[in-house]
Amino acid sequence: MKFPSREGLIVVDVQNDFCAGGTLAVPDAESIIPVINTIIPCFDAVIYTKDWHPASHISFSMNPSYMDMSWPVHCVAGSAGAQFHPKLRIAEQSIIIYKGTDPSREAYSAFSGTHLEDILSEHGIRDVYICGLATDYCVKQTALDAVGFQFRTFLITDAIRGVSEKTSKKALRDMNKQGISPVTSEDLLISYTLFP
Numbered sequence: 001m002k003f004p005s006r007e008g009l010i011v012v013d014v015q016n017d018f019c020a021g022g023t024l025a026v027p028d029a030e031s032i033i034p035v036i037n038t039i040i041p042c043f044d045a046v047i048y049t050k051d052w053h054p055a056s057h058i059s060f061s062m063n064p065s066y067m068d069m070s071w072p073v074h075c076v077a078g079s080a081g082a083q084f085h086p087k088l089r090i091a092e093q094s095i096i097i098y099k100g101t102d103p104s105r106e107a108y109s110a111f112s113g114t115h116l117e118d119i120l121s122e123h124g125i126r127d128v129y130i131c132g133l134a135t136d137y138c139v140k141q142t143a144l145d146a147v148g149f150q151f152r153t154f155l156i157t158d159a160i161r162g163v164s165e166k167t168s169k170k171a172l173r174d175m176n177k178q179g180i181s182p183v184t185s186e187d188l189l190i191s192y193t194l195f196p
């Protein structure tokens with residue numbers, strides 16, 4: 001008998017510093033939170049990632065240019081800016097992944113320097129659905145790595161927001177080229193209603 005494939009949701013970096021009032025606020029970031037909250041029950045497992053940098057992280061700059069991947073100080077481990085946005089629903093028995101913890105290395109992907117691949121495999125998850133912040137950086141790299149690790153990878157297009165429109169458009173093209181399928185929260189809710 002074939003095991004059914006279990007489905008995991010990866011919620012990337014929905015943290016205060018990436019939302020309005022944060023040090024690296026992504027435009028319109030908060031509008032994805034109610035969308036994410038409604039789809040959480042559709043999944044067998046929910047993995048939340050946190051950008052979690054030491055105060056001396058290599059990406060931090062007093063004069064950040066963004067385009068060269070230098071950023072203002074953000075998501076310092078343990079700080080208020082690194083906490084989840086207070087409106088984000090945290091599923092019961094959720095898994096939290098901390099990334100970017102090495103001071104000398106940038107790590108956009110949730111698989112980079114973490115045990116995420118093992119955790120997904122241990123939970124029997126072969127299909128991963130990705131949402132969160134930011135489309136053009138951590139969402140993109142997480143999705144591309146998921147494909148690289150042979151997960152069937154989906155992008156929830158109404159539950160992501162990017163730093164810039166131009167780089168987000170390119171990110172969507174790059175992800176599409178690698179076989180990442182776009183879905184909407186509505187698709188997920190409909191199929192969950194039909195096949196709970």
Ligand code: VGL
Pocket residue numbers: 013051071108133134135136137138139
């Ligand atoms: C991110 C820039 C720097 C992200 C994290 O979550 O996309 N972007 N650190």
Ligand code: ZN
Pocket residue numbers: 051053059074075100
């Ligand atoms: Zn970061």
